[in-house]
Amino acid sequence: MAGEARARASQPEDRASVDLAHLSLAALGNVEVTTTTKEPEEVWNTPAAIYVITQEDIRRSGATSIPELLRLAPGVEVARIDSDHWAIGIRGFNGQFSKSLLVMIDGRSVYSPLFAGVYWQVQDTLLPDIKRIEVIRGPGGTIWGANAVNGVINIITKNAKDTHGALVAASGGTVDQGELAARDGTAHGRSFDYRVYGKGFIRGPEFHPDGENFDEWKMGQLGFRTDWQPNGRDWVNVQGDLYRGRMGERVGISFYSPPSVEVIQDPAHHTSGGNVVARWRHEVDANSDFELRGYFDRTTRFSPQLDETRNTFDLDFLYHRAAGARQDILLGAGARWSPDHIGQKFTTLDFVPHDETDSIYSWFAQDRLGLVPDKLALILGSKFERNNRSGFEWQPTGRLLWTPTPHQTFWAAFTRAVRTPSRLDQDLRLTVYLGFPIAGYPAYFRLDGNKDFRSEQLLGTEVGYRTLVRHNLYVDLALFRNEYNDLYGYGPRSKFVEANPAPAHTVLYQTLANALQGDTSGGEIAPDWKLSRWFEVKGWYSYLHLHVHDKAGYTDDLNTVADNGSSPHHQARIQGLFNFPKRFEFDATYRYVSSLPAQKVKAYSTADARLGWRMSNQWALSVAAQNLLRPHHAEFGSDVNTIVGIRRSVYAQLLWTR
Secondary structure (H helix, E strand, O other): OHHHHHHHHHOOOHHHHOOHHHOOHHHHOOOEEOOOOOOOEEHHHOOOEEEEEEHHHHHHHOOOOHHHHHHHOOOEEEEEEEOOEEEEEEOOOOOOOOOOEEEEEOOEEOEEOOOOEEOHHHOOOOHHHEEEEEEEEOOOHHHHOOOOOOEEEEEEEOOHHHHOEEEEEEEEEOOEEEEEEEEEEEEEOOOEEEEEEEEEEEEOOOEOOOOOOOOOEEEEEEEEEEEEOOOOOEEEEEEEEEEEEEEOOOEEEEEOOOOEEEEEOOOOEEEEEEEEEEEEEEEEEOOEEEEEEEEEEEEEEEOOOEEEEEEEEEEEEEEEEEOOOOEEEEEEEEEEEEEEEEEEOEOOEEEOOOEEEEEEEEEEEEEEEEEEOOOEEEEEEEEEEEEOOOEEEEEEEEEEEEEEEOOEEEEEEEEEEEEOOOHHHHHEEEEEEEEEEEOOEEEEEEEEOOOOOOOEEEEEEEEEEEEEEEOOEEEEEEEEEEEEEEEEEEOOOEEEEEOOOOOOEEEEEEEEEEEEEEEEEEEEEEEEEEEEOOEEEEEEEEEEEEEEEEOOOOOOOOOOOOOOOOOOOEEEEEEEEEEEHHHEEEEEEEEEEOOEHHHOEOOEEEEEEEEEEEOOOOEEEEEEEEOOOOOEEOOOOOOOOOOOEEEOEEEEEEEEEO
8 A cells, every 4th residue: 555655656647637527526535635745645635624626627617817716715715906916815814915825836935025925916827737726724834834824725737748739729808808828748758748838918907996997917928847757766847937027006105205195007017037946756665755846936026116036946855754554754854045135216115124035944744643544543743944034933733534434534633833024024114104294294104114023823723524425415624713823913103203304204103013813713615516417516605703903012903804804704606517418518606705894895796607618629619707797896905095896807718729
């Protein structure tokens, strides 16, 4: 048994060619995932709240971007702010800068140490080349380290050998105005496979009540992937991407002379970057293997407010050994260096110092103990890290897994995780003109980062159950309670008059602080029911209760993440998938999201639909409509002036493969 598992691990993409569209629900539970342990394991044997978005889910979703695809996963809060900005979180604390969610593409972290979040605008790849998206709801810090507090999202692309041949896709519509994508893949000999791809798109603005359509979005991207398996024990992968884009943005900038606020929406936000990832996996023997992975990532952003250039170097080592039938050991170590340069444009917005290098050194150990072979397992482990901002951190976990039958899983977990300080927490200096005088002088609000800002902490308790109720009905249930301490907030306020820069002005001053604490509780249920060969229903419902309050000694009246704040209490999604004769298919989706009072967003319902036709083995046509129930609706607040409405839209795609 251990030897068979290691053989699969040495060929981690061998099962990518399985047609997930025609698997039974029992077989879908056997799909291997890697995000929970960095090693392949079946969903049935995973002691975590995991949801797998398959390539078939992606194809039939009608989505055109990675953020839209995340709506398929239970418990993920996906809100579109405008055409090219998103607020995405898991189990609370949602915002444009969702600080407690770790996102990776093929193991490469896209989490920004500048503001502790993700630039969703530039996280892209050819959607047909995504093998699956693994979404972990709940803390994953023991394996992935700091900032995997509320969840982990790992986007995994296909092995190059599974993308042989050519692909060309062209689409266009009312909001997604035009996209052209092409990919070509082939093999050199029996052991070396590769592909190259390119894509570009233009997306129009959403609905703006004031008519200022600033958020047009244009992107272009090129990439490659190679996979080499010289023998039965080694697998080498090298891949990379280059991108360049223009994202419309509207921001408010304050000035001292004259005292004023100017709304800037031109020039737009320009961004470019690239990355290279290399991995080597080696099977030492039938019971052990190791993997060495490194990547380089460069991002350059020129925005209306400030400029940033960041280079990230990362190196990770993972060793795995099955020590007998009752023990499975994982050991790992890693290092990351990320030098950053900030280009200041205005005196009222800055990061000090302009040049900084973020660094993390980590190691972890985890042991899976088989208390009852193939029935009951205990997983114990911890991550240990040292970083340049908060020093030493540790993130332990204990997980219990009980599988009384092959298609029934009970699990429970207790975990500690941390969100380490970002440059925004410690280095920010922001000054905002208030528009009215205080003590006879123009008044400004100033917010500074705090060099003593500590890591935010979570203690999480989870329980879950997944089962195949019948051969055609699968149910996954997870319940959780998280307790947080030292959360991001605002310290005591002071007031003073400042003469420089002129003219003299009054400053209301605050620093960022670990001012809040709180808790969340809730759960998610995700059933999947295949009623017949031609009709399937899948969906999910999630409930979240979030309560945040001031710590002793603090009064934070700017808190927008408390109960009834920026994360919905209730979310629901249901999708019906129909397979008709003559290779026609129809998919209809309904979504409900409850209100976000802190964002001034009402509860909304919406629906999407997709009609697809496989005209031949080479040609496919699809038409998708989104947000059908009203002309536009708001999903999240905006920083400047008005809340943008997300428009009803339709687009068509023509796909050719060979």
